[in-house]
Amino acid sequence: MAGPPAPAAQVRRAVRRALADLGAGDRVLVACSGGRDSLALLGATVFAAREPGWLVGMVTVDHDLQEGSGERAHRLAGWARSRGLEPVEVLTVVVGRSGGLEAAARTARYAALDAAAIRHGAAAVLLAHTLDDQAETVLLGLARGSGARSLAGMPARRGVYRRPLLEVSREVVRAALTVGDPPACDIPAWDDPQNSDPARARARVRAAMPRIEQALGPNVTHNLARTARLLRADADLLEELAAKARAGVDTPTGLDVDQLAALPEALRTRVIRSVLLEAGSPGGGLAAAHVAAVDALVTGWHGQGPVALPRGVVAARRHGRLLVTGPG
Numbered sequence: 001m002a003g004p005p006a007p008a009a010q011v012r013r014a015v016r017r018a019l020a021d022l023g024a025g026d027r028v029l030v031a032c033s034g035g036r037d038s039l040a041l042l043g044a045t046v047f048a049a050r051e052p053g054w055l056v057g058m059v060t061v062d063h064d065l066q067e068g069s070g071e072r073a074h075r076l077a078g079w080a081r082s083r084g085l086e087p088v089e090v091l092t093v094v095v096g097r098s099g100g101l102e103a104a105a106r107t108a109r110y111a112a113l114d115a116a117a118i119r120h121g122a123a124a125v126l127l128a129h130t131l132d133d134q135a136e137t138v139l140l141g142l143a144r145g146s147g148a149r150s151l152a153g154m155p156a157r158r159g160v161y162r163r164p165l166l167e168v169s170r171e172v173v174r175a176a177l178t179v180g181d182p183p184a185c186d187i188p189a190w191d192d193p194q195n196s197d198p199a200r201a202r203a204r205v206r207a208a209m210p211r212i213e214q215a216l217g218p219n220v221t222h223n224l225a226r227t228a229r230l231l232r233a234d235a236d237l238l239e240e241l242a243a244k245a246r247a248g249v250d251t252p253t254g255l256d257v258d259q260l261a262a263l264p265e266a267l268r269t270r271v272i273r274s275v276l277l278e279a280g281s282p283g284g285g286l287a288a289a290h291v292a293a294v295d296a297l298v299t300g301w302h303g304q305g306p307v308a309l310p311r312g313v314v315a316a317r318r319h320g321r322l323l324v325t326g327p328g
Helices: 006-018 036-046 067-081 103-120 131-144 169-175 200-215 220-249 257-261 265-279 287-301
Strands: 027-033 057-061 088-093 124-126 253-257 307-309 313-318 323-324
Touching: 006 036, 006 169, 027 036, 027 103, 036 057, 036 169, 057 067, 057 103, 067 088, 067 169, 088 103, 103 124, 131 169, 131 200, 131 220, 200 220, 220 253, 220 257, 220 265, 220 313, 253 257, 257 265, 257 287, 265 287, 265 313, 265 323, 287 307, 287 313, 287 323
Parallel strands: 027 057, 027 124, 057 088
Antiparallel strands: 253 323, 307 313, 313 323
């Protein structure tokens, strides 16, 4: 008997590799928007789950930002239930405006997914980001000039979240959707118009990728994703070293400025960033310029006043200490 078409086989292998540590009875939730990538991931996960006995459910997030989004989400959920997935849940979120609409939507989405994972006892929540998404993320990080962590892109695994398709091209993923293997073949995929909205930076990068490949060669997407993998390893090590360094400069009255100044810049700025994040500044809104302004309180001190940071966080130098206070 012939095996599955090559794209379907590649996507299924990616899912099996990503979940190789799970056992029979473990719950896997697939975050599915109804788009082609997430439907392909859902179909591959249902197929791959048969032999090891994983329990597959689906969650879909309604950001309530577009007309008809709730209806689409509930239609997708009804279809998933009819195919025997359990649990199936529509997560309706309220999107704020802090840090911009895209960042606020991401914050709301992950908060809802975090809660769903706990509620359903999920061993893993799968996200359908592809190799192309990773390459786009690296280019966006490069444009922002926000350092190695941003250029490291998205992790294949962080906490309960796993991205099985980060090594699989969007072309292959979408080809896998068309092979007619349930459950992904019999519901129309939804193309989110925001994915091609030129007001969104990621949409502009996506539209530019064919021209970038024409200028730099067809392997540029794979090379950008490989860059992310290499930089992630470096960034992970630097952050581990920075955590140890922070223990040596932290005091009950703030960070010791002299000891902080003695650290190499790569560690010092990471220590500062970690403190700002803990105080409440959002990761998506905390730019390299913010960290540099706080670093100047340590290495370029000339009596300047406090530095105002996103979400009401304030950093100031007082009596040889760097003090960081949260909102309120």
